[in-house]
Amino acid sequence: MHPFSLFPRGIVTLLFTSLLFSLTDAHSYFQITSPSQGTQLQNGVANKVTWIKGLLDDVNAFDIEMSRLSVDGLILVARDVPASQGTINLFFQDVPAADDYYLLFLNSTSGIMFTSSSRFAIGDSSSNATATSPDPTAPTVTISGGPDPLKNFVTTFPPDANGVAVPGWQGVRMQVVAGVMSVVLCVLGGAVTVL
Structure with missing residues (x-):
C-alpha cells in the first residue's frame, strides 16, 4: 500500500502544487526595469x-551599488532605499565613460542580493545618448x-520601521511582565530543585 493512497488525490495534488510554488519562489519578483540592456x-x-x-x-528597503566588469571595486550609491518607491534618479558627475556597468540591489549588511540590472553604458556629457527624463x-x-x-554610500535614506512597533507604554508593560515571569519561574525552579 502506497503511503499517499491514504489521502484524497485532491489534497495530495494541492500539497505538491504548493510545494512546487514555494520552491520556484513564484510569489517574489524583483526586477530592475531601467536601465535595460544596451541603454x-x-x-x-x-x-x-x-x-x-x-x-x-x-x-522593505535595499542598498544600491554600481559595479563594472573590467574594473574592480564598487560605487556605493544609496543605502536603505524604500523598495515601494519604484524610482530613483542618478546624477552622474565625472563617472568614467564605459559600457560595462551594472546596478546591484542588495542588503549590504547581510550580503543578500535581490536583483541586478542588465549591462548598460555611461557616456560623457558631450555624447549623443538619449537621456532618460528624470522623475520629478x-x-x-x-x-x-x-x-x-x-568612500561610503553617497546617500542614506531614513530608516523604515519594517513593521516594528514603536516603543511605548504597551511595549514597556510587556517587557516588565516578561521580566517578572522570568524571575518567578527561576525562583520556582530553584525551589523545586531544593525540595
Whole structure:
C-alpha cells in the first residue's frame, strides 16, 4: 500500500502544487526595469532608474551599488532605499565613460542580493545618448568619480520601521511582565530543585 493512497488525490495534488510554488519562489519578483540592456546613461544629467517588486517578497528597503566588469571595486550609491518607491534618479558627475556597468540591489549588511540590472553604458556629457527624463517626484542621488574603497554610500535614506512597533507604554508593560515571569519561574525552579 502506497503511503499517499491514504489521502484524497485532491489534497495530495494541492500539497505538491504548493510545494512546487514555494520552491520556484513564484510569489517574489524583483526586477530592475531601467536601465535595460544596451541603454546609455549620461554624465551631467539625472538618469531615471526604475524597478518593480513582488508584493510578498518582504523587501522593505535595499542598498544600491554600481559595479563594472573590467574594473574592480564598487560605487556605493544609496543605502536603505524604500523598495515601494519604484524610482530613483542618478546624477552622474565625472563617472568614467564605459559600457560595462551594472546596478546591484542588495542588503549590504547581510550580503543578500535581490536583483541586478542588465549591462548598460555611461557616456560623457558631450555624447549623443538619449537621456532618460528624470522623475520629478523621486529623489536624486549625485555620483561622482569611479570606484573608491574608502568612500561610503553617497546617500542614506531614513530608516523604515519594517513593521516594528514603536516603543511605548504597551511595549514597556510587556517587557516588565516578561521580566517578572522570568524571575518567578527561576525562583520556582530553584525551589523545586531544593525540595
